[in-house]
Amino acid sequence: NAGVTQTPKFQVLKTGQSMTLQCAQDMNHNSMYWYRQDPGMGLRLIYYSASEGTTDKGEVPNGYNVSRLNKREFSLRLESAAPSQTSVYFCASSEVWQSSGNTIYFGEGSWLTVV
Amino acid sequence: QKEVEQDPGPLSVPEGAIVSLNCTYSNSAFQYFMWYRQYSRKGPELLMYTYSSGNKEDGRFTAQVDKSSKYISLFIRDSQPSDSATYLCAMSGSSGYSTLTFGKGTMLLVSP
Numbered sequence: 636n637a638g639v640t641q642t643p644k645f646q647v648l649k650t651g652q653s654m655t656l657q658c659a660q661d662m663n664h665n666s667m668y669w670y671r672q673d674p675g676m677g678l679r680l681i682y683y684s685a686s687e688g689t690t691d692k693g694e695v696p697n698g699y700n701v702s703r704l705n706k707r708e709f710s711l712r713l714e715s716a717a718p719s720q721t722s723v724y725f726c727a728s729s730e731v732w733q734s735s736g737n738t739i740y741f742g743e744g745s746w747l748t749v750v
Numbered sequence: 751q752k753e754v755e756q757d758p759g760p761l762s763v764p765e766g767a768i769v770s771l772n773c774t775y776s777n778s779a780f781q782y783f784m785w786y787r788q789y790s791r792k793g794p795e796l797l798m799y800t801y802s803s804g805n806k807e808d809g810r811f812t813a814q815v816d817k818s819s820k821y822i823s824l825f826i827r828d829s830q831p832s833d834s835a836t837y838l839c840a841m842s843g844s845s846g847y848s849t850l851t852f853g854k855g856t857m858l859l860v861s862p
Contacts, residue, residue, distance in 0.1 A: 741794050
């Protein structure tokens with residue numbers, strides 16, 4: 636049981652380049668999320684998809700776009716990477732929306748460096 | 751004032767010690783309280799979950815919530831080197847599409 640799988644695990648980008656982080660879950664979860672984790676800032680929600688076919692902005696959406704490709708897959712795109720987007724990115728999923736204490740399962744993370 | 755405050759540590763203890771990790775919060779609407787454990791270069795994993803006030807025990811781990819003081823704690827008894835990780839508190843309300851708010855995490859180091 637793989638859980639939440641993210642690719643790539645490591646990536647170095649030049650300023651202005653674009654890239655897409657891929658995420659897939661095999662738990663038949665309805666809700667999926669993208670977080671970023673920075674030293675001293677904790678985990679911050681970028682975008683979420685409460686259910687297939689819907690996406691919404693989280694706390695820090697600027698510079699990112701997302702696509703909920705199907706129930707399993709939720710991708711995060713950086714259209715024009717900036718050094719401020721250097722971070723660790725986590726994809727996560729939950730059976731239903733994260734309120735009411737529903738458990739969120741995280742992927743292993745994607746380390747992104749923008750130079 | 752941040753919604754959730756958590757001392758970043760590091761907290762260094764010898765093996766076998768009792769560890770106390772804490773978070774304070776300001777939003778009285780929070781009803782669900784969680785502790786996540788994150789090993790180095792890994793994603794967070796849910797450790798404990800508590801609804802509203804009270805205690806919850808699971809093996810060597812005890813989670814406490816004091817809503818009147820807006821204070822939550824995680825206690826680890828007989829700490830082991832394998833407990834060395836960053837511990838994140840997280841909390842949410844119960845209305846509609848309320849999202850989880852995470853603390854910044856406390857790094858715990860348990861030495862043999």
